[in-house]
Amino acid sequence: MDIATQSIDGGFAEPVFNAQVVFRAIMDAMARPGTVQTLQQLAHPPAPLSATAGAVALALCDNDTPLWLDSPLQAEASVKAWLGFHTGAPLANTPADAHFALIAKPAEMVALDGFSQGTQEYPDRSTTLILLTSDLGSGPTLLLEGPGIEKTSMIAPTGMPRHFVEQWKQNNQRFPRGVDIILAAPGQLACLPRTTRIKTMEA
């Protein structure tokens, strides 16, 4: 398939209702960190962008939201064309300019503090990171607590950023500034808002 066809195919079949379903899954995941929301395959983006991450981008991004892609995604012209056609989101030149960042290889990504953190007055003006992960259950277990979690919850995403627990602790300390994370796995998603604390597991 050439780039022109690839970029046009694979959007939401029913844009209004599919976007609502995807958003509700993200909202529930953001409100209850650590819970895994299941999601049907609603978008068919070109690789290496995953169906879940593509659906999240379609549901949330538009011409108001500069989008930053990590290098595996950046290298793929069809991904840029697909996102451009379906969302109209401009590409951000630097991570700090981005409202959303799509990261295909979180393990190799730039540090969390390289993204926009918002300001003390406007902490909402920070980057939301969409991390592609292959699985939410077979990586190192993260024990979570904070708003949205009754006692504790657990999640075990694979391929997380380097020194993630330490980076996330720093992210917590910047509160109310900081980034929020949407974890996009095949058929599933989960969120880590900046308020969620990772408890260190006793070995």
Place this chain on the structure above:
Amino acid sequence: MTDIATYNFAYLDEQTKRMIRRAILKGIAIPGYQVPFASREMPMPYGWGTGGVQVTASIIGPDDVLKVIDQGADDTTNAVSIRAFFKKVANVAVTTETAKATIIQTRHRIPEQPLTAGQVLVFQVPIPEPLRFLEPRETETRKMHALEEYGLMHVKLYEDIARHGRIATTYAYPVKVEGRYVMDPSPTPKFDNPKMHRSPALQLFGAGREKRIYAVPPFTDVVSLDFEDHPFEVQTFDQPCALCGAENVYLDEVILDDHGGHMFVCSDTDHCEKRREEGHRGHLSPETMEPAE
């Protein structure tokens, strides 16, 4: 009611919904912080719940069941018209039963029946800024929130005590969310404040005219401001509901005649009806009163 083709589903266009949805997500991520958003003109005047309506329109889907209350009642003008609005533009199921609703839009009450994890409570907010009447400049209040400088609010509550011997604020009673942001719970009676604390339901707040959205995620600490020697207290009533006999609920006064006759009834109409169906009776319910001549 199938002729919804003239408007997009749930009235708002998709770009507006995305913008509001992004604001909701940021609001959830920063509990109690007021996220600015580009509020739209709605087919109803400001003050009628345009903020709540925009939030509801952005989250609602065809499978949702919507309940709308106005001061606890399902059958007052504001509640009826907003319910009819969503029935028309989104063709969704509506209910008056708290337990059956997935989304409850409310003007100034939280239902008596405890909410559950699957539910979303959407508040209509007139003045989202709790510091606004103490400091009119947005630039200053924003800085105060940024620096967590809430001394002024405590001075205000202290002045209440100095003047009246107690904290005189009875509604829109300021709360601190998760130990960080001071938030206006919207003009709910302070009676409802404890229900916000670690509620299993997600609580979203929309202020249309003031263009702010904020949120309290489930299981989040919401603490009413007070002093050690003047702890926060909710209103109490010295008589039960005249219709269903309920105690420990919020009551409305209803004037019966021009000779000073009055009665107190549940402000939550659904709660009151449920109790009467279960056979609870108050001293003025038709069943307990002598039949009229």
